[in-house]
Amino acid sequence: MKCPFCASPESKVVDSRPLEENNSIRRRRECLECHGRFTTYEIIEEFHPVVVKKNGSKELFDKNKLLNGLMKACQKRPVDPEAIAKDVEAEIRNSLKQEVSSSQIGDMVMERLREADDVAYVRFASVHREFKDIDKFMEELTKLKSERDAAK
Numbered sequence: 001m002k003c004p005f006c007a008s009p010e011s012k013v014v015d016s017r018p019l020e021e022n023n024s025i026r027r028r029r030e031c032l033e034c035h036g037r038f039t040t041y042e043i044i045e046e047f048h049p050v051v052v053k054k055n056g057s058k059e060l061f062d063k064n065k066l067l068n069g070l071m072k073a074c075q076k077r078p079v080d081p082e083a084i085a086k087d088v089e090a091e092i093r094n095s096l097k098q099e100v101s102s103s104q105i106g107d108m109v110m111e112r113l114r115e116a117d118d119v120a121y122v123r124f125a126s127v128h129r130e131f132k133d134i135d136k137f138m139e140e141l142t143k144l145k146s147e148r149d150a151a152k
Helices: 063-073 081-095 102-116 118-128 134-151
Strands: 011-018 024-031 037-043 050-052 058-060 099-101
Touching: 050 102, 063 081, 063 102, 063 118, 081 102, 099 102, 102 118, 118 134
Parallel strands: 050 099
Antiparallel strands: 011 024, 024 037, 050 058
16 A cells, blocks of 8 residues: 555555444554555445346346246245355356356256256246247256166
8 A cells, every 4th residue: 555645655554443334444554664644445346247138138137036036946845045046146256257148147056956956947947948838848857857867
């Protein structure tokens, strides 16, 4: 941190405390050259990924939207939709990509649901992959069953 008095780049932190909102820190610093004291503030820079939808429109990522879809798929199933939503959100944020497609998000969810519960997986897949008829539904069930049988 550059000293506002002598422009020296060397300083030490004398005092540090969080602000009321708990999203920033106030630091009291002392210049190692001129011993002048000054205050700095650190704030968390939030990362807001944008979701590119199938029709090309864009909107900010909304965990609640994801959670609503998961809750419908996981209704009356032994799956924690909040844990899956949190995990997918963490993967999106950790990727540090500015944009992520809705189909990529759906694939991330399906990966986790496939491991967690077959019924919730098929429910979610029917919406995500837009099954138009029973044949597509049966195709997905057959594929899932053959994967399960091969794993045994």
